[in-house]
Amino acid sequence: MTEPLLEIADIEFAWPGQDHNVLELPSFRIETGEKLFLFGPSGSGKSTLLALIGGLVRADRGSLHFAGQEVESMSGPARDRLRAEHLGVIFQQFNLLPWLDVRTNVTLPCRFSRARAHRAGDIGKAAEALLAGMDLDPALWGRRADELSVGQQQRVAAARALIGSPSLILADEPTSALDADRRQVFIDLLFAQVEQAGSTLLFVSHDKDLARHFDRRISLPEINRAGVES
């Protein structure tokens, strides 16, 4: 078996000023190329885990290997660089800078990482290919982001997460603002594009109905020993 993309061992984390851990993970792995569903109701330590993976917070103990590097011992700027280079992020909503047009929103990560920009090649073309891949009408590409519907905005956000083919796509409840039909379409489009980019997908949701689409499913409350509300 190949090296996992991400491997967590014996991580413990408490937010500053709190005396109890919100996260105690003995082990957690994401295999390269897989589509992993992480079931995480609110209060299960989900946001903390995402912040740890993104290198935004530092664990109190334990190790986190991501893309072949030990993240916990890295300096802040190095972790920022790692995130910019290897991570694509989709939030529940409000993903886009409302005052930028769609195309510029998609190319945003390339402004912060040369490696991403380099991998994307012709950034404009890459953005357009992804927007087309997410089935977004070309007429919308030049519009301001806040002129789009919520569903359209989530597709733009997916295109942005995918630009420059980052190793890992973090999708944090990306479909919870969508109705059931659009949810299905969104997931299908996202899967297709993730596969085309050769990325790995970590999809976090409290909606168990979605779990059946994925290669693997993990329930965060089951593996998090801290088991307290965050």
Place this chain on the structure above:
Amino acid sequence: MNLIGLAIRSLLNRRFAVILTILTIALSIGLLVIVEQMRAEVRDGFYRSVSGTDLIVGARTAPVQLLLYSVFGIGDATNNISIETFEQLQALDEVDWAIPMALGDTHRGFRVMGTSGDFFERYRYADRQQLEVAAGREFDDLFEVVIGHQVARQLDYDVGDSVILAHGGGRVSLQQHDDHPFTISGILAPTGTPVDQQLYISLAAHRAIHIGWEQGVQRPGAGLDAEEARERTEELRPDSITAILIGLTSRAAVFGLQRRINDYRPEALTAIMPGITLQELWRITGLAEQVLRVVAGLVVLAGLLGMLTVLLTTLNERRREMAILRANGARPVQIAGLLVFEAGLIAAAGIVLGVVLAFVVQGISAPFLLERLGLHISASLPAGQVWMVLGGIWLAGLLIALVPALMAYRRTLADGMQVRN
């Protein structure tokens, strides 16, 4: 860098608040620049008038007072000096030229100066420039008058027009020398000094119109008639004059001569070096200038605090924007940098606009100052030192922006990747 484009588009998105902030800063900078420039220009204007004169001599008085009433027409002389003193000074070896000034009469608010032909030949102003007669010629006949540029312009006079002089000052004078109307023989070219605001007659004419006025008012029937006066031109000379402008053959002689004049036995005199007396004047007005500067400085501070307020109030609205940037790879330092860059852009725009504003205001107010004070003010861009102050203000703007930048920095660290609403 790419981030600059991002910052500019973010600013454009908030353009109303941004434009108002820029205007606030521009107004404060404009005020500061105007105070500085006007100060420099006014000093320059005063200096132009006396730059060619080595000594000014008058009756014993305070130096600043002598300078102001002799050259700038501010205030009045309390005493005169005798014509003999003038003649003795004129005859000295080290004296190249001496221009008598007999003051006291006016014409519709403009001063009338009795003087000699030397005034036109020898007086120097600004950069050693000589007076020029723009139209007509110097006075020749006893009852001819040469007028300054502004006098001609404001009263709409031309060569050949007839004017009546008034005894004493003020725009409305009840006592007119109406028995001796003068004819305008010439109009001087503009100089940008108080020379433009005066009328010039010969000393003989000054004497002629004052015969019979020894008590301050005219004794009925005591005056000379014009023809009689013309015949006696040669012997007409005033007993006393108000002040003397002196140019020396060698500047090195100035200190010795000044001391000798101040120690002059027959009469109590004061001799001043105009440049040094101007410095004294600036020391007096310095306090008012400092107050103006402090006020302008405080207004600039208010402008910068206004910018801080805008940056801080938008910080909450922009929390989401920053979390998005962070999630997409922006480092906290870059996000803080965006805020500092924004502030730098706003401050720079405000400063540039303020300088332009000051330039325009100077241009607009220049004619007013010329008419009222005879001071020639040219709209000018700030001198080197002012630019340094402006640079300092810009840096202060950047420093102030560190407050919201630091707050944004800490928030982006605390918020993590989560977009909180």
